[in-house]
Amino acid sequence: MADSIAHAQAHPDGPADPGRRDFIHIAAAAATLGGVAAVAWPLIDQMNPAADTLALASLEYDLSKVTLGQQVTISWRKQPVFIRYRTPAEIAAAKAADHASDLKDPATDASRVKAGHEQYLIVLASCTHLGCVPVFAQGDYGGWLCPCHGSQYDTSARIRKGPAPLNLVVPEYAFLSDTKVKIG
Amino acid sequence: MSDHPSTYQPNSGIERWLDTRLPIIRFGADLMSFPTPRNLNYWYTFGAILAFCLGVQIVTGIVLAMHYDPSGVGAFMSVQRGIMRDVNYGWLLRGIHANGASMFFLAVYLHILRGLYYGSYKAPREVLWLLGCVIYVLMMATAFMGYVLPWGQMSFWGAKVITSLFGAFPVIGKPLTELLWGGFAVDDPTLTRFFSLHYLLPFVIAAVVALHIWALHVPGNANPTGVEVKSKSDTLPFHPYYTVKDLFAISVFMILFAVFVFYMPEALGKVDNQVMADPLKTPAQIVPEWYLLPFYAILRAIPDKLTGVLALAGALGMLFILPWLDTSKVRSMRYRPQYRLFFFIWIVACAALGWCGSQEPDGQILEGVKTFTLIDADLNSVTWLSRFASIYYFAYFLVITPVLGLTEKPLPVPDSLYTPVLSHPAGAPAGAAAAPETKG
Amino acid sequence: MLRKIFAAATLAGLVAMAAPAVAGSTRETLKEVHWSFESPFGQYDQAQLQRGFKIYKEVCSACHSLNQIAFRNLGDKGGPFWNPKYTPNDNPVVKAIAKDYQIADIDSDSGDAIKRPGVPADYFPSPFSNAAAARAANGGAVPPDMSLLAAAREGGPAYIYSVVTGDGTDAPAGLTIPDGKYYDPWMSGDVSSYFKNPGHKVPKGGFIAMPPPLIADRVTYDDGTKATIEQEGKDISAFLQWASDPHMEERKTLGLSVMIFLFLFSGVIYASYRTIWRNVGH
Structure with missing residues (x-):
């Protein structure tokens, strides 16, 4: 850039140090780019969840409302969550399949529930393929079938067949008491 | 775009391929190498500053719209509780957008004053000037509708007062205001359509700005001497000379901008707008934003509603017809000392109108002095000051400008715009021919 | 030279246009207070915000809502109970404050309207269920929401301080005070139709429906600060300033x-x- 400027000068009066000049222009360009980059952050960050959305990120639920063999769907962070009170048969089936060869995303049943509360399975009700809500008691594995593209989950909500790549996600949760759970 | 020969040389195969299909690089390169008078001063940087302002308003506006709820109940809460408290950097984005409107108008007023002072509106740049006037009107419409969106008391009552102006027209007045409102008063439908239009108009402005720049590149820039470019030595390529000068001006402008955004974000606003709109209760005093005050004062100076509205429109109309009102052969006020004096008085009159617009109409100019009642108001009142200032405002355009153009004897105008440059800083060069510049 | 004249004239014009509209204001000059947040570097005094919150909770909240503020906001950075160890949502002080409030909700099983203890995500409940109820309970005047009160009044915290520390008894002779109202020299208004005292200037100010809200020792401060009327007034004004402008520290x-x-x-x-x-x- 400095060269073209030197040529454009109408009244050159002696040479100036071209290295110093280049430095000034490079510094100016760098400062401009840096400023633009810094401004970009607020413009992007504003799209992240706002404080009021984050504040609703945890949810307490009373499990005494769920009876044996029943499943409820609740809304957590605007996403559906299954809370399933599994029958002993379902738990046994899930444990039996812990090392089945068709597990795409191998995980033991114990890793997907809390010790001492094996009867409660809590998972995001969102198929890991493209996000539809799976339906219970359909498919070949006694668990869930996604109506959109036929992914099949077992009684531990692990993917067994179909296009979905991963098991239904277990959200972060903790038991506050035997009947009270805090999700998030 | 203009008759300046393109100096762009495609350097690679891809550039040559593109150049024969869509010569967009050539277009950009020609804009950058555009020959620009070498004597442009800092008053000529406001064009770039305005482009910067428009960009800032569009970008911040788009992101604010992501969080805004254009309903009567939701609007105030989505702005004050959502954007100002909860959205990440929402307070900053709204601070920039709200103060950005004022900065935009500050820059546009200085840009207009520069055009008036140096006679930039004169032939062959009338269309350039007219497009600028269109941008200014669109800006006012956009700013007004944007001010309604937070749905505070001033938003609501400002909307009511301004839209009621259209009710002044006989016969069509009432149906016209109901059409604007989408109801029998300013209400949810009004707010929602204002939001829609407030989002649309900036893009219309951007399109007119493109025409404005096109119209600038046909005759090229005017300059402080008002003497047209005569030879290549009168000009410099736009880049890097004016890109860096404009960038410096923008950076200084940003300092002022940042002072408002970070240290006095509400200084240009009205406290009443922090109260949610209440259709049953008017604030004690309804005042528009500062940039509309002179027009508001002209409106109020006239006791008859329809005449007031027409005067308001006429005040803007003056700018549109100015190129045909100015009869002088000399372009720049540098060489028109008498006109310059009247121009400065005109600026004072505009400032006085602005001040009047912010005051109660029956307020006194000199505290406690009672003179005599003239027609309907005491002579020592805001009403009469705004009347005198309004009369001067119109007289400046309709009488002073055409008459003085014919009668004033201008100072000698230099032969070339570069002549005063060479003798800088001695001012007008000795022995320069006094030939008043002819058209062109 | 010309440029300078031009620039000066332009600047003068802009200053004149930007001058705030103060004509028509007939209120008394506000009391002068020094605030910790007034300079370009000034920040909130957290202890003062905590004292101010106590005044809001124990005095103002009987009539005034704070409907834009959630309990979690108290634990935001720069807020009264901010603690860098916790997020606003699991700040123990904030949780304890929230728990003290009963929040209207709908039971998700029975659909009945219920009251449950608050959580940090809840907003401060309004003392009245709607504007009509607020009006009926307060002699026809709705107590304004306090979330933006400091921003919605000319003078901000100094205005609030002046109004809440005025004792309402110093009404000038000759001024008839309407039932259920109090004279307030800092209120904007016009009392000329209530004033009959020939030869005297009409007093400044207006009428306010709020009785003088503060008395000494109205609250007992946790930090041992002596609760004078002035101290209480400063603290509530600072708290309301924070409520109107919670991002001030971040902004500066x-x-x-x-x-x-x-x-x-x-x-x-x-x-x-x-x-x-x-x-x-x-």
Whole structure:
């Protein structure tokens, strides 16, 4: 850039140090780019969840409302969550399949529930393929079938067949008491 | 775009391929190498500053719209509780957008004053000037509708007062205001359509700005001497000379901008707008934003509603017809000392109108002095000051400008715009021919 | 020279236009208070915000809502109970405050309207269920929401301080005070139709429906500060200023970095400009 400027000068009066000049222009360009980059952050960050959305990120639920063999769907962070009170048969089936060869995303049943509360399975009700809500008691594995593209989950909500790549996600949760759970 | 020969040389195969299909690089390169008078001063940087302002308003506006709820109940809460408290950097984005409107108008007023002072509106740049006037009107419409969106008391009552102006027209007045409102008063439908239009108009402005720049590149820039470019030595390529000068001006402008955004974000606003709109209760005093005050004062100076509205429109109309009102052969006020004096008085009159617009109409100019009642108001009142200032405002355009153009004897105008440059800083060069510049 | 005149005239015009509209105001000059947050570097005094919150909770909240503020906001950075160890949502002080409030909700099983203890995500409940109820309970005047009160009054915290510390008994002779109202010299208004005292100037100010809200020792401060009327008034005003402008500290801190950057940026660009224009006649 400095060269073209030197040529454009109408009244050159002696040479100036071209290295110093280049430095000034490079510094100016760098400062401009840096400023633009810094401004970009607020413009992007504003799209992240706002404080009021984050504040609703945890949810307490009373499990005494769920009876044996029943499943409820609740809304957590605007996403559906299954809370399933599994029958002993379902738990046994899930444990039996812990090392089945068709597990795409191998995980033991114990890793997907809390010790001492094996009867409660809590998972995001969102198929890991493209996000539809799976339906219970359909498919070949006694668990869930996604109506959109036929992914099949077992009684531990692990993917067994179909296009979905991963098991239904277990959200972060903790038991506050035997009947009270805090999700998030 | 203009008759300046393109100096762009495609350097690679891809550039040559593109150049024969869509010569967009050539277009950009020609804009950058555009020959620009070498004597442009800092008053000529406001064009770039305005482009910067428009960009800032569009970008911040788009992101604010992501969080805004254009309903009567939701609007105030989505702005004050959502954007100002909860959205990440929402307070900053709204601070920039709200103060950005004022900065935009500050820059546009200085840009207009520069055009008036140096006679930039004169032939062959009338269309350039007219497009600028269109941008200014669109800006006012956009700013007004944007001010309604937070749905505070001033938003609501400002909307009511301004839209009621259209009710002044006989016969069509009432149906016209109901059409604007989408109801029998300013209400949810009004707010929602204002939001829609407030989002649309900036893009219309951007399109007119493109025409404005096109119209600038046909005759090229005017300059402080008002003497047209005569030879290549009168000009410099736009880049890097004016890109860096404009960038410096923008950076200084940003300092002022940042002072408002970070240290006095509400200084240009009205406290009443922090109260949610209440259709049953008017604030004690309804005042528009500062940039509309002179027009508001002209409106109020006239006791008859329809005449007031027409005067308001006429005040803007003056700018549109100015190129045909100015009869002088000399372009720049540098060489028109008498006109310059009247121009400065005109600026004072505009400032006085602005001040009047912010005051109660029956307020006194000199505290406690009672003179005599003239027609309907005491002579020592805001009403009469705004009347005198309004009369001067119109007289400046309709009488002073055409008459003085014919009668004033201008100072000698230099032969070339570069002549005063060479003798800088001695001012007008000795022995320069006094030939008043002819058209062109 | 010409440029200077032009610039001066322009500047004068702009200043005149930007001058705040104060004509028509007939209220008394506000009391002067020193605030910790008034300078460009000033920040909130957290202990003062906590005392102010106590005044809101124990005095103001009987009539005034705070409907834009959630309990979690109390634990936001710069807020009264901010603690860098916790997020606003699991700050124990905030949780304890929230629990003290009963929040209207709908039972998700039975659908019945219920009251449950608050959580940090809940907003401060309004003392009245709607504006009509508020009006009926307060002699026809709705107590304004306090979330933006400091921003919605000319003078901000100084105005609130002046109004809440005025004792309402110093009404000038000759002024008839309507039933259920109090004279307040800092209120904007016009009392001329209530004033009959020939030869005396109409007093400044207006009427307010709020009885004098503060008395000494109205609250007992946890930090042992003596609860005089002045102290209580300053604390509630500071708290309400924070409520109106919760991001002030963040704004000023970011502002300082932005200003430093812009000055350096302008300097660098100016150097580049001078280099490019060196030896170019213009």
